[in-house]
Amino acid sequence: MGMSAVHEPQTLSVEKSAIRKISIRLVPFVALMFFINYLDRTAIGFAAPSGMNADLGLSAAQFGFASGIFFLGYIVLEVPSNLALNKFGARRWLARIMISWGIVAVLFTFVQTFTQLTALRFLLGVAEAGFFPGAILFLSMFVPARYRSGILGLFYLAQPLTTVIGAPLAGWLISQHGIFGLEGWRFMFLGVGLPAIVVGVVAWFYLSDSPAKTKWLNDDEKEWLTGELTAEAASKTSGHEKHSVRAVFRNGRVWTLSFIYFGFVYGLYTLAFFLPTIISGFEAQFGVKFDYLQKGFITAIPYLPAAIVLYFVTRHATKHGVKPGYIIIPALAGAVSIPLALYAGSPALTIAIITVTACAIFSALPHFWTVPTQFLTGAAAAAGIALINTMGNMAGFAAPYITGWMKDLTGDYKASMFVVGGFMLISAILMTLLSRRKQVELAPGTEIPIGH
Numbered sequence: 001m002g003m004s005a006v007h008e009p010q011t012l013s014v015e016k017s018a019i020r021k022i023s024i025r026l027v028p029f030v031a032l033m034f035f036i037n038y039l040d041r042t043a044i045g046f047a048a049p050s051g052m053n054a055d056l057g058l059s060a061a062q063f064g065f066a067s068g069i070f071f072l073g074y075i076v077l078e079v080p081s082n083l084a085l086n087k088f089g090a091r092r093w094l095a096r097i098m099i100s101w102g103i104v105a106v107l108f109t110f111v112q113t114f115t116q117l118t119a120l121r122f123l124l125g126v127a128e129a130g131f132f133p134g135a136i137l138f139l140s141m142f143v144p145a146r147y148r149s150g151i152l153g154l155f156y157l158a159q160p161l162t163t164v165i166g167a168p169l170a171g172w173l174i175s176q177h178g179i180f181g182l183e184g185w186r187f188m189f190l191g192v193g194l195p196a197i198v199v200g201v202v203a204w205f206y207l208s209d210s211p212a213k214t215k216w217l218n219d220d221e222k223e224w225l226t227g228e229l230t231a232e233a234a235s236k237t238s239g240h241e242k243h244s245v246r247a248v249f250r251n252g253r254v255w256t257l258s259f260i261y262f263g264f265v266y267g268l269y270t271l272a273f274f275l276p277t278i279i280s281g282f283e284a285q286f287g288v289k290f291d292y293l294q295k296g297f298i299t300a301i302p303y304l305p306a307a308i309v310l311y312f313v314t315r316h317a318t319k320h321g322v323k324p325g326y327i328i329i330p331a332l333a334g335a336v337s338i339p340l341a342l343y344a345g346s347p348a349l350t351i352a353i354i355t356v357t358a359c360a361i362f363s364a365l366p367h368f369w370t371v372p373t374q375f376l377t378g379a380a381a382a383a384g385i386a387l388i389n390t391m392g393n394m395a396g397f398a399a400p401y402i403t404g405w406m407k408d409l410t411g412d413y414k415a416s417m418f419v420v421g422g423f424m425l426i427s428a429i430l431m432t433l434l435s436r437r438k439q440v441e442l443a444p445g446t447e448i449p450i451g452h
Helices: 009-050 052-056 060-068 070-088 090-110 114-128 131-140 145-156 158-175 184-206 219-237 252-280 282-286 292-300 303-320 325-343 347-368 378-392 394-410 414-436
Strands: none
Touching: 009 052, 009 060, 009 090, 009 114, 009 131, 009 145, 009 158, 009 184, 009 219, 009 252, 009 292, 060 070, 060 114, 060 252, 060 394, 070 090, 070 114, 070 131, 070 378, 070 394, 090 114, 090 131, 090 184, 131 145, 131 378, 145 158, 145 303, 145 347, 158 184, 158 292, 158 303, 158 347, 252 282, 252 292, 252 325, 252 347, 252 378, 252 394, 252 414, 282 347, 303 347, 325 347, 325 414, 378 394, 394 414
16 A cells, blocks of 8 residues: 555555554653663763762762763764664664663662763763664654654653653652662662663564564554555655765765754753752752752753643644744754853742753754654665764763863853853754755645654
């Protein structure tokens, strides 16, 4: 059943049934994997103000360096890992990644020095390399282009919900000081690391490499999905542009998208790694006192509205088509709100402004990732999206290190937050230029294929 049969009643029924099953059976599990992935990479942010920095004698710059070096290990193996996924199959490769990072995450329980912390953060990046782009590429193998914005929105909900659920969870684990003779922050690392190993083993048996190999789709659904995805691939490869891996590295659009993503990631990980520390600073700044669990709930506050906004914006985009404004406007909102938050006169107003930042970043990311495979397919899609993710995630190293270094240098976070806002402003400008030059067309009623 090809694309010409989309409007036939029987085919429409099969289509709806297939997408519904994918939404229920596949997306939540991959989102759970992403939830654990993001929690493990950002757990260091919860540990820092909860005893880790004091026990290990870390300065703000050292904490920032240890947080960010994760991304150097990640960058080194990002593209090779995504090509390996394309070669060996998503099921085996994603399961392997999860089990590997779970083992490394558990080892943080026993860290004793800054050097050990830095080494483990680097190894965690090596272990996790390829997961995020691999998960996006995996979902793109099951979902036709016009449904991908909605499916990616559901998948991306895992990221803000990681903090909504994970921050109070981390706070509770940290408060369990003394279990197994461990400090609370060490027990927290143990508690968030073990699930990655368990879910990684389950993924080996639960996931399938393609719609044709699934057991929960019937024959008609498999045939429809295979036909749709094959037709899309053929339509892209029939164009004039070559889709080789080598061509990706010479593609100006790929590099422009990399710099756009850099700005969003810079803002994202500044919040992820330093928001718990900024909230701990409320005690001295405003004369208030919070316990570990309360700090966890306060950290979670900006991310619940972000998840809600992400969901409704994605629904609107699915109905009306993805447009450049879904990326440009959030970048501008983040550029203004991030530095503005530091001039708020109370904890409540500070958190309210940071909530705007979180809503902006998370609402933009699913729509950003619908852009690359508008012009990339096959191995080039795997390499191109991995390259964008790799270059963008250089901000994952730069953001925490520069933020910590500037805090040590100036005594507060004001200057570093203006740097964050500046990068997000650059993202808005580049996306505006890209769309006006017709290099990326996001017309109403159309959906752009995605890979990762």
